[in-house]
Amino acid sequence: ILGTSVSYWLGNQYKGRIAVLEREQDVAMHTSRRNTGVVHRPFYLDPVKRRIFARCSQAAYGMWKSYAKERNLPWDPVTTLEVATRPEDLKRIEKYYHWGIENGMGEDELEVLSAEDVRKFEPHVRGYGA
Structure with missing residues (x-):
């Protein structure tokens, strides 16, 4: 969640392309999975x-x-x-x-x-x- 949030914010602030790299084997392997929303x-x-x-x-x-x-x-x-x-x-x-x-x-x-x-x-x- 943090990585995608930061990339979204940066994408709205600056021109250019942003890529988010996941270090785990799949998305939501850590706190994102347990996020209450x-x-x-x-x-x-x-x-x-x-x-x-x-x-x-x-x-x-x-x-x-x-x-x-x-x-x-x-x-x-x-x-x-x-x-x-x-x-x-x-x-x-x-x-x-x-x-x-x-x-x-x-x-x-x-x-x-x-x-x-x-x-x-x-x-x-x-x-x-x-």
């Missing part, structure tokens, strides 16, 4: 310690969304529910909210939920918040 958002990435990955993650989201739209492919964003299973986990939830904002996500893309809100959203999930 989720385009990750950077809310859980420390904007200082994981700055590069957070920026790349945020940029990639927009690229994948545009790619799907340009080619009339399905784009089905999913919701991530990071549940606080202990009271002290609520600090982590707040931290993730702020990290998401610092990493370029919009306030309309993030929400801190109370325990009651979690039950309304996912009736079978129990926690102190999310």
